[in-house]
Amino acid sequence: MKIGIDKIGFYAPHLYVDMNNLAVARNIEPEKFTIGIGQEKMAIAPITQDPVTLAANAAVEILDETDKEKIDFVIFGTESGIDNSKSAGVYVHRLLGLNPRARTIELKQACYGATAAIQMAKGHIALNPESRVLVLASDIARYGLNTSGESTQGAGAVAMVMSADPKMMALEDQSSYLTDDVMDFWRPVYSDKAFVDGKFSNEQYILFFQKVWEEYKEKTGFGLADFEAICFHLPYTKMGMKALRTVLEQGTEEDQERLLANYKISTLYNRIVGNIYTGSLYLSLLSLLELKEDLEDGSRIGLFSYGSGAVGEFFTGIVQPNYRAHLHVDRHTKVFESRTEVTVPEYEAIFNKTLPVDGSTVELDIDSDPATICLSGMKDNMRLYINKMNRN
Template sequence: MQIGIDKIGLYAPHLYVDMNKLAVRRNVDPEKFTIGIGQEKMAVAPITQDAVTMAVNAALEIVDDKDKEAIDFVILATESGIDHSKAGAIYVHHLLGLHEHARSVELKQACYGATAAIQMAKGHIALHPDSKVLVIGSDIARYGLATAGEATQGAGAVAMLIGADPDILALEENSAFKTDEVMDFWRPIHSDKALVDGKLSNEQYIAFFTNVWEQYKAQSGLGLADFAAITFHLPYTKMGKKALKAVMDEGTDDDAERLMTNYQISAEYNRMVGNIYTGSLYLNVLSLLENKEDLQPGTRIGLYSYGSGAVGEFFAGILQPNYRKQLPVKQHSQSLTSRTKISVDDYEAIFEETLPTDGSEVTLDVSADPAEVCLAGVKDDMRQYVRK
């Protein structure tokens, strides 16, 4: 039985800041952002969007009434959780109107969380072939204004339906993974902003990739020639390129040209949205599938997942015969190109606008947010969500 990605949906906030404008404000050569790290736009989440609302907005794009009956497991992967105890997946389950006979949990391991969720989903589907698992990676990347990591911020969510006989990507059994205790990126419990050792994180990202790639080759007997493309978790778009170059000498010139060309295509959405942590790898996958129109069914796509702290994994999937019919290409193109560009001043004001931390109540104006699901405020220490 084949198990994999049956549907995939995307949500990015309707606001963004131009990286050229941000660079000028920070007295940085714009090419350091646009070429050096490879980012053009950064999605900015208004206060009316959080990990829950973005997750639901992404899921609404793909979940129909038939899916609602089949989904019996909801996994929200996030490192932007809204509660220390209650899983954000409970809110997702409720706002989507799913039936009560479904497990709903939240999963955390930095940017690796959605991959762990998919592996859990595969096990569940193996036992329950008629069911579907809803996996969502949803995050708001925050490092702080004028910090070294500011240019690698972003916000968004990718939702995936995992099931048997998938229409998009059938995931193969071979999978190589590694865990090591590394303090390259973390967010202390008292902080709403991440801390990062950028140099160490870059080094570990590549080191983990080469390690799990070697494991994977030993398991599978496959090499670069067997892949149409390799997709990556991208904190910024140049990061995956560095990792790919680390193994490129293993293949032919044709392999190098094919993989690098497809890498650039796969990074298009990431360049326009920024880092969305747990959803970043799957944003990369979606960009490849939607923007590379001549990818042939039956070809193999590699996936490299990395979550600081750290866990890394390499696995692969086979494109299914009618995969393009399941991709809302026009809808994604329209949603990304119709976003509103905001000034750096507006971006900074939105960044500094946060929910109260003293238990006080707040009502938010959701009229300016075009998303179907929004955060409308906080009352009695409970977030108030609305579905328009």
């Protein structure tokens, strides 16, 4: 039985800052952002958007009534969750009007959470072939203004429906994975901003890739020649390239040219969104599927997932026949084209505008946010969400 990704959707907030302008404001050469780390734009989440609303907005456009009835498991991968007890997925479950006879949980392991969700979804569907699982990957990356990590911030979410006989990509059984207790990136519960040892984290990312890649080859006998493309978790778009280059010599010149060209295509969405943590790998996959128009059915795609702290995994998927008919290219193009650029001072003001932490009641202006699903305020220490399609 084939199990994999049946549908995939994406959402980013309607605001962004141009990385050239941010570089100038920080007295940095713009090329260090646009070429050095490979980022052009950075999505900015207004106060009316949080990981819950981003995930719900990514999913709302791809689900039909059959999905809503058959989804009996919602798995929310995030590292910027809003509650230490209640799963962010429970809010999304209500906002989307899903079948109440379902399990709903939240998973955490840095940027690896959504990959863990996918593997859990595969097991559930193997036991329940008629089920569908909604996997959500949603995050807002925050390092702080004028910090070394500021240029690798971002916001967005990817939603995937997992099923038997998937229309988009069937996931293969073999994978390789690795865990090691390293402090390359972390965010204590008392902080709304992450801490990172950038150089060490880059080294660990590459090391983990090399180790899981070599183990995968031993398990399967496959090599670079067997892959049309390899997609990477992308905290910034040059990161995956650094890892890929360490193994390219294992392939022919033709292999190298193919993988490098397709890697570039797989980074195009990430370049104009920024780092979305758990969703970054799957935004890279979406970029490849939607923008490489000559990607052939049956192509094998490699996927490298890395979550600091650290867990890494290399796994693979096979592109399914007629997959392009099930993409949502027009919707995602509209998401990007309808965004509004903000100035650096405006970005800083948005960044510094946060929700109260003392139980105060606050009402937010959701009419200025074009998203279908928004955070409308707080009352009695509870976040209040609105799906505008359900407003009377």
